[in-house]
Amino acid sequence: MDRVLNNTELRDEEFLINMGPQHPSTHGVLRLVLKMEGEFIRDLVPHVGYLHRSIEKIAENRTYNQFMPYTDRIDYCASMPSNQAWAVAIEKLAGIEVPEKAEYLRVIMTELNRIASHLIYLGVMSLDLGAVTPFLYTFREREWILDLFEMTCGQRLTYHYIRIGGVSRDIPPEFGKSLKAFVADFRKKLDDYEAILTENPIFLGRTKNVGVLPLDVAKDCGASGPTIRGSNFAWDIRKAEPYSVYPKLNFTIPTGKVGDVWDRYIVRIQEMRQSCNLAEQALDGLPESDVIRAKLPAVLKPPAGEVFSRIEAPRGEMGYYVVSTGDKKPYRVKIRTASYGNLQVLAPISIGWKIGDLVAIFGSLDVILPEVDR
């Protein structure tokens, strides 16, 4: 026994694990270099850039309208808000007045897209925790939303629906009925998800008080969206810097209490309910009109100047900083995406937890990699 214990070859040490870029739960191509001590994470370095497509540079070589389809690819789970953020920025730059009906349609579409995006979060998050079934359920509901989008603009993933000055086309007559049916059905389905997960003791054990995100860390890292709202901070661009017709609509901003994985989960569940209300309200308030897009010059040349405008995308603030020299192409475009800021908080809140928790924490941040790398 002594010989074994004194054997210097028997030792424990920290070891490095390369998690990703190919790994089932890095949600794409994130690479995490983990320094592990057994199951415990002692250090964590995220490496980004595997999906870099230089979208910001491409913008400098496209006209303002030509760049719109590229915004679809920034956050492919929520293309509508990406479109809208670009449209809002250019409208502000060029001083374009958007028809009211277009604003209502934008609200309907972005709120539906918010639900679709949160559904992906919900499914993938439960998948990361080892529960496979909710993943299939959420994709079943998302399918309905995609059908609604397809009905409107013919696309299911990259919509290119919201254009500078308005939207590309009006909703078909049967859209309203289908949306109402979806919302009524979806409220019941949300109760089902909550029955599977919210009060499940195993789920609670895996999420309660795990990966607590202190508010100051969240602010320092530039986190936004449900990630910062989970830490009991009601920060939502729709209320803080209202755009579109949100001031006319009635909704609340759900917040969590301590900022753990469970709070970020429940915030998103409640946000889906709010989005249902918003989509319904916007549909009811839809003005009778045929004008869905402002008259634009054939070649859009905004006056020289710079603008930064932001909107509330499903993952948080999405903003475009655009510099114009009065030409038909932008001089410089910088995109502020929510996932980049949200990914920053991963290292500070994961160190000291186990590898199983890391997966849960990363899932709860709902980071999407094309948005991080752009």
Added chain:
Amino acid sequence: MLELDKALLAIYAGLKTWFISSGIPVIWLDLLVMIFAGIVLIAVLALTALFLVWWERKISAHIQDRLGPMRTGPHGVLQTLADGLKLLQKEDIIPSKADRKVFFWAPVIAFVAAFMAYIVIPFGKGLMARDLNIGIVYVLAITTFTVISLLMAGWASNNKYALLGGMRSAAQIVSYEVPLTLSVLGAVMLAGTMSLNEIVEAQGPYFWRWYWLPQLLGFAIYFVAATAEVNRTPFDLPEAEQELVAGFNVEYSGMKFAMFFLAEFVNMFTVSAVATTLFLGGWQPPIPGLAFIPSWVWFLSKTLFLVFVLMWFRWTYPRLRVDQLMDFAWKFLLPLAFINIFLTGLGVYIFK
């Protein structure tokens, strides 16, 4: 309905008279019977495993609002066979820095250990390969062999994810072995024997006299611990896909992977079969009036029901974390198992 056990006994008696009349020692007949029993067991279990894989896919599909495999054969019954053939054709990759011998033997041990347990399981009345008088101890010992194979696979792969998976499984199976063994003791105390066949006979053909009722706690502990023993959700940490990619078998491909895969399903059937034997009256019908249905039908239907419950767990629950898993075994199940033994002992002392 086929009285399988009686038919077999008749064939055996007939052969025996023929052997004696031809002057061949009867020991050859016994040897022949043993080989025959072994082949039958392996064939039946391989078929069971194939069926269970298909069944699991169907159950998961229906729970998830899907159809599952539908193309190969009616309702996709031949899907597993097709998958097996595909795995058989695949290149057998051994990582260049792997420990080749250990890497080779790990799936073999997993496979063999999974099958060896069946020697003592009574599939029907008189339908068992060997009636060991320490049957239950034998089953517990053999099923624990799995941990060695998982550890070997994890170590020999020379992969950190595989190693983490192997270590997790070693810790998990060794921990859950303790409450599992203790929960089995209750049934053994009630029956007063360790032979699985005699435990079944002691329960009798009345479902209210089976040991699930007096051993409700023991049954619950056994079933939870058994779920952990076979690495099923919520205790599937050794192969947690989202954390460790695939755990101990991440480097395995082709037929070696298939052996691990089939062993997992055979093990699942084993723990359900043992649970049926100990707590659900084994091959006994629930009431004597139903005895005309062959005993092996009762055994199979009870076991498959338990397998279904295991699958149901898997497609409903999330996964526990390593420390929660250990806490659950040592701080919750183990004390409960002791309480169960104490209560059972008290009951046996008072009522017998």
